[in-house]
Amino acid sequence: MxxxxxxxxxxxxxxxxxxxxxxxxxxxxxxxxxxxxxxxxxxxxxxxxxxxxxxxxxxxxxxxxxxxxxxxxxxxxxxxxxIPAKENFQAEVVSLERLTPEVVRLRLSVPEGFQYHPGQFLNLFHADQTRSYSLASLPNEPFLELHIRRVPGGLFSRWIFQRLTEGNRVEIGPAQGECFYTEGLPEQPILMIGTGTGLAPLYGILRDALTHGHEGDIRLYHGSSTPEGLYLQEELERLSSEHSNFSYVPCLSRGPAIEGVRSGRAVEIALAEHPDLKGWRVFLCGNPDMVKSAQRGCFLSGTSVRDIYTDPFLPAA
Ligand SMILES: Cc1cc2nc3c(=O)[nH]c(=O)nc-3n(C[C@H](O)[C@H](O)[C@H](O)COP(=O)(O)OP(=O)(O)OC[C@H]3O[C@@H](n4cnc5c(N)ncnc54)[C@H](O)[C@@H]3O)c2cc1C
Structure with a gap:
């Protein structure tokens, strides 16, 4: 043995x-x-x-x-x-803002030496447990931004929504993951599909690409089952009016139709509107089942495996 x-x-x-x-x-x-x-x-x-x-x-x-x-x-x-030396950091809660009743925007101070690409994730430590959260901020911003969804009965959700306040100190790990924008191929079209707080990494990646002067089309499909779940709508609409190569498509999977919002699942709508994805770069974030089916769909529509970046929000074991 x-x-x-x-x-x-x-x-x-x-x-x-x-x-x-x-x-x-x-x-x-x-x-x-x-x-x-x-x-x-x-x-x-x-x-x-x-x-x-x-x-x-x-x-x-x-x-x-x-x-x-x-x-x-x-x-x-x-x-x-x-076991590699622990490289954790201490950060301070700068602000906590409810973006919707179910999503909080948590901003932390940037610890010295903390480096990251927007869209990567960090691990947050609390009560001897760890959860991962994606980075929506840009490195030149004076805070780390996380979007956290309330999960019924969730240990971290309850702590963050009910206990955490400005000025508290938290322990975080270094940035990890490979779901982020890389320079090179500035003309390559980009498709982004996210559900719920899967928008957090996409919001970071999108702004990173625009800041780097990405020239190819960037299409962001954000899906939710409730109208409130389509958070940051105004901000995304503003970005799309400022950048002619960026379009934002909010999608609602349930309930009555709403003007300016597509009815149906984001993944199905995005794939139906892009039957040929050869040569595209794709980012898929959020619900693990959505990520899996979108990954398959994009591959079948021609995207090369190495151009598909995913961040499935798997629950902690
Ligand atoms: C790489 C990565 C990045 C992530 N980024 C984000 C992010 O940016 N924003 C964010 O909000 N979350 C993100 N997550 C999910 C996050 O790490 C936690 O799993 C989530 O916040 C729930 O933790 P909790 O302690 O509140 O719930 P837990 O105490 O872990 O779970 C409570 C109960 O809810 C169930 N549960 C947990 N998550 C879900 C879910 N999504 N849907 C249905 N049931 C669930 C559990 O199985 C358990 O029964 C990410 C996960 C990964 C792996």
């Missing part, structure tokens, strides 16, 4: 056990979140060969340094592992 070697400690692995499960069983303190290989909270470093799936989704720069995801790694041979 394979074993983990951590700081000279030998930890035997059970059959089909992941590195994360083994560490938790041995009471080793380790960060983790979604346990599905998405949030990357459980990233560790190894000194040996790793199974391919343990590095799936990691940037090349991390792969070559033997970083891997503990939740996705089931070693067949002994593996020497290291």
């Amino acid at each position: 394979a074993r983990l070697i951590l700081d000279g400690r030998i930890l035997p692995l059970r059959e089909e056990e992941s590195v994360l499960e083994c560490l938790l069983r041995h009471d080793v303190e380790v960060n983790y979140g979604c346990q599905a290989g998405v949030c990357q909270s459980c990233m560790l470093q190894s000194e040996g060969d790793l199974p391919e799936e343990a590095q799936k989704g990691l940037k090349e720069t991390l792969r070559v340094q033997n970083y891997f995801l503990a939740c996705q790694c089931q070693p067949q041979n002994d593996l020497v592992i290291k």
